[in-house]
Amino acid sequence: MVNPGRSSGIEALIQLLAKVPGLGPRSARRAALHLIKRRESLMEPLARALTQTAENVKTCSVCQNIDVTDPCSICTDPKRDRSQICVVEEVGDLWAMERVVGFRGLYHVLGGTLSALDGIGPQDLHIGALVERARDPGVTEVILATNATVDGQTTAHYIADRLSDANVTISGLAHGVPMGGELDYLDEGTLSAALKARKPV
Amino acid sequence: MVNPGRSSGIEALIQLLAKVPGLGPRSARRAALHLIKRRESLMEPLARALTQTAENVKTCSVCQNIDVTDPCSICTDPKRDRSQICVVEEVGDLWAMERVVGFRGLYHVLGGTLSALDGIGPQDLHIGALVERARDPGVTEVILATNATVDGQTTAHYIADRLSDANVTISGLAHGVPMGGELDYLDEGTLSAALKARKPV
Numbered sequence: 001m002v003n004p005g006r007s008s009g010i011e012a013l014i015q016l017l018a019k020v021p022g023l024g025p026r027s028a029r030r031a032a033l034h035l036i037k038r039r040e041s042l043m044e045p046l047a048r049a050l051t052q053t054a055e056n057v058k059t060c061s062v063c064q065n066i067d068v069t070d071p072c073s074i075c076t077d078p079k080r081d082r083s084q085i086c087v088v089e090e091v092g093d094l095w096a097m098e099r100v101v102g103f104r105g106l107y108h109v110l111g112g113t114l115s116a117l118d119g120i121g122p123q124d125l126h127i128g129a130l131v132e133r134a135r136d137p138g139v140t141e142v143i144l145a146t147n148a149t150v151d152g153q154t155t156a157h158y159i160a161d162r163l164s165d166a167n168v169t170i171s172g173l174a175h176g177v178p179m180g181g182e183l184d185y186l187d188e189g190t191l192s193a194a195l196k197a198r199k200p201v
Numbered sequence: 202m203v204n205p206g207r208s209s210g211i212e213a214l215i216q217l218l219a220k221v222p223g224l225g226p227r228s229a230r231r232a233a234l235h236l237i238k239r240r241e242s243l244m245e246p247l248a249r250a251l252t253q254t255a256e257n258v259k260t261c262s263v264c265q266n267i268d269v270t271d272p273c274s275i276c277t278d279p280k281r282d283r284s285q286i287c288v289v290e291e292v293g294d295l296w297a298m299e300r301v302v303g304f305r306g307l308y309h310v311l312g313g314t315l316s317a318l319d320g321i322g323p324q325d326l327h328i329g330a331l332v333e334r335a336r337d338p339g340v341t342e343v344i345l346a347t348n349a350t351v352d353g354q355t356t357a358h359y360i361a362d363r364l365s366d367a368n369v370t371i372s373g374l375a376h377g378v379p380m381g382g383e384l385d386y387l388d389e390g391t392l393s394a395a396l397k398a399r400k401p402v
Contacts, residue, residue: 006268006296006299007268007269007270007274009250009253009254009257009258009269010254010258010267010268010269012250013247013250013251013254016243016246016247016250017247019243020224020232020235020236020243020247021228021231021232021235022223022224022228022231022232023221023223023224023232027222027223029293029296030222030223030293031221031222031223031224032254033267033291033292033293034221034222035221035251035254036254036258036267039255039258042217042220042221043251043254043255044251044252044255045217046214046217046218046221046251047248047251047252047255049210049213049214049217050214050236050244050245050247050248050251051245051248051252052210053210053211053214053233053236053237053244054240054244054245054248056210057210057211057237057240066211066234066237067207067208067211068208068210068211069208073208090234091234092230092231092234095207095230098207
């Protein structure tokens with residue numbers, strides 16, 4: 001919808017902002033006005049950050065992480081434990097794992113999950129490269145940290161199968177009651193998983 | 202919070218995106234990943250649109266609208282009715298008025314409302330310039346389209362007072378039941394305003 005009160009440049013900016021996830025047409029207008037009002041403190045730095053990231057960002061050829069170097073800063077970090085590979089679906093999941101203080105191993109980003117419905121098979125994910133990495137004698141454990149969804153768990157089982165003849169321990173994230181979670185509000189799947197995996201106190 | 206799995210460039214981009222209204226820290230991460238995945242179709246065009254808008258955008262010296270020219274494209278449009286000035290609080294309100302097909306007059310953006318709580322007085326708004334514009338003999342009507350809030354209506358009353366000796370008709374937007382609105386869900390102020398302003402069918 002073209003608005004006669006706006007110049008085509010501002011209109012184009014609003015159309016692009018509306019494509020950013022989290023923003024719609026209305027919030028894109030608000031965002032554009034906010035940015036125009038904060039030209040030096042926000043709009044210009046954001047334009048520079050976008051330009052620089054677009055120019056510099058690369059996909060790591062080892063683990064498929066996103067970074068400005070290839071291999072990425074995690075794969076090249078000498079302080080990382082190279083015996084553990086944590087397998088995640090997307091880069092966003094890798095970021096979530098990194099926010100958890102404690103994990104100091106390496107990652108492998110699959111780029112999605114197996115999905116019969118969407119026609120995504122093993123050849124569409126970075127599984128072959130993972131099998132290759134797991135053959136390295138230095139690797140002792142592969143942690144399958146795909147989402148606890150049907151597709152995520154199907155993918156984890158498939159990968160566990162593919163890694164069965166590699167000399168590595170294969171583990172998965174524990175399921176159970178989330179911290180702060182109330183039993184009454186939990187789904188039955190989580191509750192029964194938590195009961196099965198009960199531990200002595 | 203610095204995330205060791207991300208380069209400082211991506212981190213800076215996320216921090217800036219989180220300052221855009223409508224996005225928070227979590228949605229800024231999602232937005233950054235979405236932009237990185239759509240580098241050519243979205244990230245680079247958005248960077249260019251931001252840069253160009255930051256370079257070119259100006260505030261109209263006549264009506265305080267935002268545009269790439271000064272005076273703005275509305276003030277210089279020969280097809281506009283120069284006898285009507287519609288007074289709004291912010292540029293976003295001007296955009297909203299423009300989406301309403303039909304109004305073809307000029308605007309005046311106040312830059313806010315009077316507010317005793319926030320210490321905003323008449324000298325902080327573009328009221329003097331409006332009084333000046335209303336003295337032009339070509340201007341016959343000033344439409345006060347401030348928001349239907351306490352501050353918006355206080356501001357409208359103050360402006361009506363300031364314009365009392367100018368030779369112009371002063372009007373305000375009608376209050377009433379919004380189109381599609383259900384009486385049961387309306388606040389009492391709106392309903393009683395709609396009743397008072399009832400019209401023969």
